[in-house]
Amino acid sequence: MTDWLGPQEWQAVALSLKVAFWATLLSLPLAIFVSHALARWEFSGKQIANGLVHLPLILPPVVTGYLLLLIFGVTGPGGRLLDAFGVTIAFQWTGAALAAAIMGFPLMVRAIRLSIEAVDRRLEEAAATLGASQLRIFATITLPLALPGILTGAILGFAKAMGEFGATITFVSNIPGQTQTLPSAIYSFLQVPSGEIQAMRLVIVSIVVAMAALILSEVFARRVAKRMEGA
Amino acid sequence: MTPPALSVRLQQAMEDFTLDVNFDASAGLTVLFGASGSGKTSVIDAVAGLSRAASGRIVVADQVLMDSTRNLHLPPYKRQLGYIFQDARLFPHMSVARNLDYARWITRSPRNQPSFDRVVEMLGIAPLLSRRPARLSGGEKQRVAIGRALLARPKLILADEPLAALDDARKGEILPYFERLRDESDVPILYVTHAAAEVARLATTVVALEAGRVIRQGTAAQVLGDPSFMPGGVRDIGAVIETRVAAHHPDGLTELAAGGLPLLLPHVDRAIGDKLRLRIAAQDVILSKTRPEGMSALNILPGTIADIKAGSGPGAVISLDTAAGRVLARVTKRSVQAMDLHPGGAVFAVVKSVAVAPGDVGGASR
Structure with missing residues (x-):
């Protein structure tokens, strides 16, 4: 496997997997929380919150990347704040993870929100009459019943994180071994005359990873559905 | 208290x-x-x-x-x-x-x-x-x-x-x-x-x-037993009487005693002596001025008319006081006139035993 991919390609694949893994893992709880708020709560400014969540989906990725650079760059307010804690994310893989998380967030929220909205509120009421507080209703009824949608959201977020290009390259550039993710590497290889073979290999890796993620989520969703039917 | x-x-x-x-x-x-x-x-x-x-x-x-x-x-x-x-x-x-x-x-x-x-x-x-x-x-x-x-x-x-x-x-x-x-x-x-x-x-x-x-x-x-209240519509009204299981007959009928009057029902799976509440739908009750003879219906309750309540349509609901308790009957206004039914008048309420739906038979509360 390592022979088949050259060191630079392998680095890019490994980095993308790492970036996508952390981006998905860290944004998932927040996405579930935001989805639940949008699906179930009434609060003022809900439309604005909804718009903000979806903004990265509408904006050109380069704009999102540039905004991230303004905020989290070394001289930006967010960057300086993080710097006080000894953390720099601009031009680091952590920055790539942040960019990927933000770009994937609306996709996650859309899938999870739909699945939470599909949970029968009457079941939540029934749980309340049996002594369950809001938090416990969420943990024992809403969350398990929304699981297939949460999984779909996570897969979508992961796939988006694997493929994020515009915001990432704008925010953290394209430094091999540090911030060169799989799409950035493909882009770089395509810029040099002899790079097409390498680019093609990475394209195949992308397809394999994407298919694997989809099949995995399908298998899992089916298993959840079967469990509900009482197998 | x-x-x-x-x-x-x-x-x-x-x-x-x-x-x-x-x-x-x-x-x-x-x-x-x-x-x-x-x-x-x-x-x-x-x-x-x-x-x-x-x-x-x-x-x-x-x-x-x-x-x-x-x-x-x-x-x-x-x-x-x-x-x-x-x-x-x-x-x-x-x-x-x-x-x-x-x-x-x-x-x-x-x-x-x-x-x-x-x-x-x-x-x-x-x-x-x-x-x-x-x-x-x-x-x-x-x-x-x-x-x-x-x-x-x-x-x-x-x-x-x-x-x-x-x-x-x-x-x-x-x-x-x-x-x-x-x-x-x-x-x-x-x-x-x-x-x-x-x-x-x-x-x-x-x-x-x-x-x-x-x-x-x-x-x-x-x-x-109050005919003026009918949330389920006129078809749904019917009086409730308290009975006790008196006997199980070999022909498959169960005899209930209601205030001394016998009532026959298809077999009810209760022990003799058990209390049983019975609901008699008003539309399953026929009124007769004389004790009916030569009739297939088995249950006949003599009573006195307590009240006649005419509805907005052609029907009227008659409240009867019987030894078994209050019984309601649904008849037409025409019958009320033709039979000269009036409060205080004596009539016989005829209830077909099969007219008592199984869902309407139940144990009494303590």
Whole structure:
């Protein structure tokens, strides 16, 4: 496997997997929380919150990347704040993870929100009459019943994180071994005359990873559905 | 005097009327009886805390669940109720056993295996424990839902039309469990229905609602014996009489004694001496001025006309006082004239034994 991919390609694949893994893992709880708020709560400014969540989906990725650079760059307010804690994310893989998380967030929220909205509120009421507080209703009824949608959201977020290009390259550039993710590497290889073979290999890796993620989520969703039917 | 098991005062503006309800209920089973849209479900949901009434006060045993003057609205999960919904509402991702155990598990209460086993045994759901709700029939679901509510160790059981989604056979399967709850447990039950048959069979007390107001309150016989109140329409009215099983005859008929009068029914599976409530639908009663002879109907009750209530259509409802109790009969206005029926007049009420529906036969409350 390592022979088949050259060191630079392998680095890019490994980095993308790492970036996508952390981006998905860290944004998932927040996405579930935001989805639940949008699906179930009434609060003022809900439309604005909804718009903000979806903004990265509408904006050109380069704009999102540039905004991230303004905020989290070394001289930006967010960057300086993080710097006080000894953390720099601009031009680091952590920055790539942040960019990927933000770009994937609306996709996650859309899938999870739909699945939470599909949970029968009457079941939540029934749980309340049996002594369950809001938090416990969420943990024992809403969350398990929304699981297939949460999984779909996570897969979508992961796939988006694997493929994020515009915001990432704008925010953290394209430094091999540090911030060169799989799409950035493909882009770089395509810029040099002899790079097409390498680019093609990475394209195949992308397809394999994407298919694997989809099949995995399908298998899992089916298993959840079967469990509900009482197998 | 012991305080009422349940005391409800509610005022709430609804879409097309104002809910203004005020009643106390003693132990046993209290039926909120009324047509759909009369405010029954609003009352029960306010008691459960699932909806918030504008003003009022709700007290169960000695615990105040809601008091608008003190701005007290306990959230549903602190009310210690057992709510049996029309649509069961079992949790689809949990087995029957975990559904039953949910209240104990979620409140982190200690396990009480004997009470769990007792409820499972009473409802006959032991073979279902490992199944998922999707694999249960409607009647099985409702039995599990009853068990789940009971195992929450409620101070009050709420039931919102728990039989409405079931067919007649399943209704007959579930009704006895409510009778047992009423007779064997000390927990008061607030039961919502629009079906007179269920009122007749189950109610210790009836609270009749119309357009958000309590218009009658009393025993099943009192409320159902009053022809001026018919939430289910004129076809649904019928009096309730208290009987006792007198004998089982070899030809398959059961003889009941009602105030000294014999009544014959197709075999009723009760021991001799058991009390039995019977509902006789007004439209199954024929009136005759002389004792009928040469007639296939077996049950003939002599009585005196207490009241004639003419409806807006061609029909009239006659209230009869018989030795068995109040009986209602539905006849046409033309018959009233032709037979010269008037209050105080003596008539015979003819009830075909087969006219008594199985769903309308039930055990009496203690």
